[in-house]
Amino acid sequence: MNWDSEPLPDVTFHVGRLLGRGSFAKVYLCGSSNSFAVKFVHKENARALAGLNSKAIKNEGLFQKFCSNHRNILSCGYTGEDERWIWFVLDVAGGGDLFNFIEADVGVHMDVAHMFFKQLVGAVEYIHSKGIAHRDIKPENILLDINGNLLLSDFGLATIFRRHGRTKKSSTVCGSAPYVAPEIIAQNGSYELEPVDIWSCGIILFALLTGCTPWGFPGDRDVCYRQYITRAKHPEFLQKAYPWKNIDKEPLSLIVRMLEEDPRKRIKISGIRAHPWFMRKNPLLDVDGSCPSPIKVAEKLLGTLHIDLPGRKTQRPFGRNNLFRPLAVDKSNIMSCSQPTELKARQSSMHAQSQPNFESDNSGEGAFRIDDLAVLQFSQKAKVTNELVTITQKARKFDDLLPRDTLNRFFVHVSMEMLKSYLQGFLLQKGIRQIMENSEEQEHFVFDISLKDRRKCPLSGKVTCSRPQDRSDAFWKYDELIIVKFDRIKGDPLEWRHVFKEAARACVDIICTGDD
Ligand code: ATP
Ligand code: MG
Numbered sequence: 001m002n003w004d005s006e007p008l009p010d011v012t013f014h015v016g017r018l019l020g021r022g023s024f025a026k027v028y029l030c031g032s033s034n035s036f037a038v039k040f041v042h043k044e045n046a047r048a049l050a051g052l053n054s055k056a057i058k059n060e061g062l063f064q065k066f067c068s069n070h071r072n073i074l075s076c077g078y079t080g081e082d083e084r085w086i087w088f089v090l091d092v093a094g095g096g097d098l099f100n101f102i103e104a105d106v107g108v109h110m111d112v113a114h115m116f117f118k119q120l121v122g123a124v125e126y127i128h129s130k131g132i133a134h135r136d137i138k139p140e141n142i143l144l145d146i147n148g149n150l151l152l153s154d155f156g157l158a159t160i161f162r163r164h165g166r167t168k169k170s171s172t173v174c175g176s177a178p179y180v181a182p183e184i185i186a187q188n189g190s191y192e193l194e195p196v197d198i199w200s201c202g203i204i205l206f207a208l209l210t211g212c213t214p215w216g217f218p219g220d221r222d223v224c225y226r227q228y229i230t231r232a233k234h235p236e237f238l239q240k241a242y243p244w245k246n247i248d249k250e251p252l253s254l255i256v257r258m259l260e261e262d263p264r265k266r267i268k269i270s271g272i273r274a275h276p277w278f279m280r281k282n283p284l285l286d287v288d289g290s291c292p293s294p295i296k297v298a299e300k301l302l303g304t305l306h307i308d309l310p311g312r313k314t315q316r317p318f319g320r321n322n323l324f325r326p327l328a329v330d331k332s333n334i335m336s337c338s339q340p341t342e343l344k345a346r347q348s349s350m351h352a353q354s355q356p357n358f359e360s361d362n363s364g365e366g367a368f369r370i371d372d373l374a375v376l377q378f379s380q381k382a383k384v385t386n387e388l389v390t391i392t393q394k395a396r397k398f399d400d401l402l403p404r405d406t407l408n409r410f411f412v413h414v415s416m417e418m419l420k421s422y423l424q425g426f427l428l429q430k431g432i433r434q435i436m437e438n439s440e441e442q443e444h445f446v447f448d449i450s451l452k453d454r455r456k457c458p459l460s461g462k463v464t465c466s467r468p469q470d471r472s473d474a475f476w477k478y479d480e481l482i483i484v485k486f487d488r489i490k491g492d493p494l495e496w497r498h499v500f501k502e503a504a505r506a507c508v509d510i511i512c513t514g515d516d
Helices: 043-050 054-066 110-129 182-186 193-210 223-231 249-258 269-274 294-304 331-335 340-357 373-378 381-394 416-429 493-506
Strands: 015-021 025-030 036-042 076-081 085-090 142-144 150-152 409-413 433-437 444-452 458-466 481-490
Touching: 036 043, 043 054, 054 076, 054 085, 110 150, 110 193, 110 249, 110 269, 110 294, 182 193, 193 249, 193 269, 249 269, 294 381, 373 381, 373 409, 416 444, 416 458, 416 481, 416 493, 458 493, 481 493
Parallel strands: none
Antiparallel strands: 015 025, 025 036, 036 085, 076 085, 142 150, 409 481, 433 444, 444 458, 458 481
16 A cells, blocks of 8 residues: 555654655654654554554554663653554654664674664563564664664564563564574574574674675575585685675684574673673773764765775876765755854854865866765775865764764766766666656656565665755756765665665766766
8 A cells, every 4th residue: 555645643743754664664853852753653554564463553652661771772751643654753863764774785883783783682682671572683783873873773582582581482484684693594483582683783893894694594405504504514615605704703703603503502792791792892982882973984984985986097086076076065064053053153164164174276167066975985095085184184973973863875977968878878787677757857867776685675765866955065067966875765784785886886987076
């Protein structure tokens, strides 16, 4: 059914912009000062797609509320209902989706992976201590607070496994295939619940360190999984195989213990805590498990977001102009200001800060800069390192460096028609299903795309090509400048980033980079 057009319930609070969505839920920023988020679950659709009745939907809110008293769990408060919708009031995950900031097929710096992994294990240990298992630990359900701390979210598949000292098993087949434990899909009767969350945390650690998942699903029919099962018995083989070879010995030994096929032999949380890699010192973490310097974490994340453009010709559309200006005031910064006066003050102070650092271009006509951090990801590595020092010195908060919106965007300087043909060529070549949204305007077009990712899981999103909004900026003298944005709707953020990277590379000849 088409639930997209269904009006939201008549609630007493202000409903702002859409933060994200699932198959039968939408999450909006709410309140007069955008101080909370609300997840609206469409009852009829939840029943049709997942067989969930109202009680089961409400359990999500109940479990999340019950586990809210932990800094790494997205806290849930009030729950409401009308005849069509059930809704939960949530804290805003101000940092957005963690995996938006992880480079596909590369991963993150070891300290960053260690920090997020420790926070995730802390959250999982806490919910297990309350007798709740999550059962859906995967990138889409791992968000960040405004200071870059991890928040475990989406208790839609959570269940109680311990009550009044009695433990129960489950036989429900659920979860996302690349992240799910083998005993869930083996269907050999019932499975224990704590070990399945530990397995998923092992896959998350793998994904943090490599930027991909190890297999499509943990079963005999998956070649990568079969190879792993053989090689895990002989770590020297594993260390030679891609992408396992990119993982250092110590974290690898922990991952192998977490990805133990037999749930009875799988490491427990107490074992994870005692593992030497888990106990290593980490300059990004305080003793209490929080992150003392969000900017350092953001800097490290931004430093690994990088896309090589092989075959790029030296001749650029703009000659030697600098497309990147440090510490940009972009849309997401603007939206986080509650008062117009505050916004003005902030804009002018940021401009004052960044102005002296502009690379001046004496050719007059050529002064061309894009205020967008996304441009940096296409710069040469050495340039990124230099720019990062400058930007980091100016940043005050995590989201000065990493605004919650995705960095999956690039700029091109060609006509709309030419861009369209580049993108259509790419989508066709990759066999990606696309629907072009009709737009009356010549200046704007959108592709709705859906595909099966490299793990055969569904992936969908929108590719929006439009003129940048802020006409006041210097780059507006170049009428032809277009921003190409890849917004994921459903599916694995790492796989979505992979599609974005491929598309950017397909546009290698027209893309504007920080080196132009
Ligand atoms: P479904 O199960 O129907 O597929 P879902 O249960 O997966 O939906 P969520 O994971 O809870 O829905 O939310 C979907 C997306 O919305 C998240 O991946 C995230 O990007 C965004 N989101 C959810 N809650 C918040 C929040 N409190 N603050 C900011 N963003 C959020
Ligand atoms: Mg989710």
